[in-house]
Amino acid sequence: MQTKEYVLLLGADQYLRERAFSGAKQAVDLPVWAATEDSVRKLNRTFDNMLSADPKDSDSLLRAIHAQSAQGWHPRMVIPLNDWTVDSANTVNRVLGLGGLDATTVTNARNKYAMKQAFLAAGVQAPDSRLVQSEQELLDAIESVGLPVVIKPYDFGGSGGVVLATTREEAVAGLAESKAVIAQYGSSFNILGDKYLVEQFIDSDDxxxxxxxxxxxxxxxxxxxxxxxxxxxxxxxxxxxxxxxxxxxxxxxxxxxxxxxxxxxxxxxxxxxxxxxxxxxxxxxxxxxxxxxxxxxxxxxxxxxxxxxxxxxxxxxxxxxxxxxxxxxxxxxxxxxxxxxxxxxxxxxxxxxxxxxxxxxxxxxxxxxxxxxxxxxxxxxxxxxxxxxxxxxxxxxxxxxxxxxxxxxxxxxxxxxxxx
The missing domain is CATH 3.30.470.20 (ATP-grasp fold, B domain)
Structure with a gap:
């Protein structure tokens, strides 16, 4: 069977990322595919083909990719376009021997506490931060970092659950608000949301x-x-x-x-x-x-x-x-x-x-x-x-x-x- 290649973009069908298809076509003369959990009900006709797979889940992607391999189609590369697909794309790339980002890099890019530790080790100026789960850990972190602080989920994005606190009382309320955002959206974005960052506030809108x-x-x-x-x-x-x-x-x-x-x-x-x-x-x-x-x-x-x-x-x-x-x-x-x-x-x-x-x-x-x-x-x-x-x-x-x-x-x- 003749081998046929394609480029798989994850997250390209997301609103305001549609131009990724055009960019991919400019970059390589190959079919450009995307993935969605139900390609029959959510078919996006922009792409040359769509896999029926959860783009956030590497196991789901690998099953769909292997099914296409039986038809002679193999991805040249799986490319992430949003936060939620960085891990899944690079896991698939490593499993298939295609390259991609190093596993530690993916962790550092998705875990904001690990990210800050990498910055600290490299001498990159970043706000002081602490990782917490409980209200008591939050209050202990405030003693170390000092008020005001920013509270945020350590693995989310889109400003979700990010709150400024100028007092201990506001911090307790802010942690509760951040947890409520994760409870509402965490499963949809396939994140843990079990820890929170307490971070030094850089007092600026610049x-x-x-x-x-x-x-x-x-x-x-x-x-x-x-x-x-x-x-x-x-x-x-x-x-x-x-x-x-x-x-x-x-x-x-x-x-x-x-x-x-x-x-x-x-x-x-x-x-x-x-x-x-x-x-x-x-x-x-x-x-x-x-x-x-x-x-x-x-x-x-x-x-x-x-x-x-x-x-x-x-x-x-x-x-x-x-x-x-x-x-x-x-x-x-x-x-x-x-x-x-x-x-x-x-x-x-x-x-x-x-x-x-x-x-x-x-x-x-x-x-x-x-x-x-x-x-x-x-x-x-x-x-x-x-x-x-x-x-x-x-x-x-x-x-x-x-x-x-x-x-x-x-x-x-x-x-x-x-x-x-």
Whole structure:
């Protein structure tokens, strides 16, 4: 039987990651497949084929892959695109002898406490943190770290369960809130959620993410994204803008590269989150061994006229594309911001009015009757808007947040307040 190869992308069918298919096609002349638990009921026709498998579960993936092998189809590489598939993709790659990330690297990228220990060992500046399970361990950690602190699940993402506490009482309530988020979402994302990080708070809203293309022993920054956060005590990401005015900052670039090297990431794109304190000192908050989410890759593509997924897939397949990343230059500014209705029950949605010329796309996910809550994490959004400007900003602009708020006020009519 003739051997036929394909590239398997995990998480590519997720909303705002659709451009991964195009990037993969640019990177390699092979069929591009995806995986979903029920490909009959959830068929995505973008892809050349879909495996019926849970993309978060390596055993499920291996069963589906072996079934296709009987038909002569073999994956050249399994490539993760989100946090929930980093472990499963690389487990499958190792089992099949395809390569992929080292097992320790995967652990360091998914376990935020192990990540901070790797940063500490490598001299990468990161907030002091402690790993806790119980309320008493939380209070003991506060004695060591000092208030205020940030409490977060050690293996989750999307700002889920991330809370700021300025007092011991707020910390106890914050841990309870974080545990409640894990109880609600943990099984859906196939995470343990049994431990929590108590972390030194970097008192700043000045934050960026750095998209880094990694190679063996070296790495190259592709883009710097300006991040916008919700009001405290939560840390929901409410907008992203590419390129940040900090693009090209050598101190920032060096720190991002050293953070990826400290974790042993030697292929693909990594997403590095960095904060600047009042003195301008840069702190690495965390690193993900996958491309940035929330549509950031789409904004990079528009600003740089380069599909970053091409680099991610090509790197996993063994191509050295660091020079391509180094040569990328932004020619415009692109942003994504999330729509937020006023707290309460959404009584009406007034869509259809003329939109500002900067709007590239808009998507309203909320429905009449939905309850709008405070912006805590990814789950409390009512939609999104993508924006574009034919200029590069030399300082931080609030335009993405301002325009998203104005559109939200125009679109959503909220009534009675329900709950908190």
């Amino acid at each position: 934050e960026v993410s750095v998209e880094v293309l990694c190679g063996a022993g070296r790495a190259q920054v592709l883009a710097v994204t300006e991040k916008y956060l919700s009001p405290r005590p939560w840390f929901a990401e409410v907008a992203h803008l590419v390129p940040s005015h900090r693009t090209g900052d050598p101190v920032l670039t060096d720190l991002a590269v050293r953070a990826c090297t400290a974790l042993g990431i030697d292929r693909g794109l990594a997403h590095v989150e960095i904060k600047f304190d009042a003195d301008g000192t840069a702190w690495v908050i965390e690193v993900a061994a996958r491309p940035g989410g929330d549509g950031i890759m789409d904004q990079v593509e528009r600003a740089y006229s380069l599909n970053p997924y091409r680099l991610h897939v090509g790197s996993y397949l063994g191509s050295d594309l660091l020079d391509v990343a180094a040569g990328a230059v932004p020619t415009r500014t692109s942003a994504i911001a999330f729509l937020k209705a006023a707290p309460g029950r959404i009584e009406d949605i007034l869509d259809g009015k003329p939109l500002p010329p900067e709007v590239r796309s808009i998507n309203i996910s909320a429905k009449r009757g939905d309850i709008s809550q405070a912006a805590k994490n990814w789950s409390t959004r009512e939609g999104l808007v993508e924006l574009e400007w034919d200029e590069l900003f030399s300082e931080k602009t609030q335009l993405p947040v301002t325009m998203a708020n104005e559109l939200s006020d125009q679109i959503f009519v909220s009534g009675e307040t329900v709950g908190k």
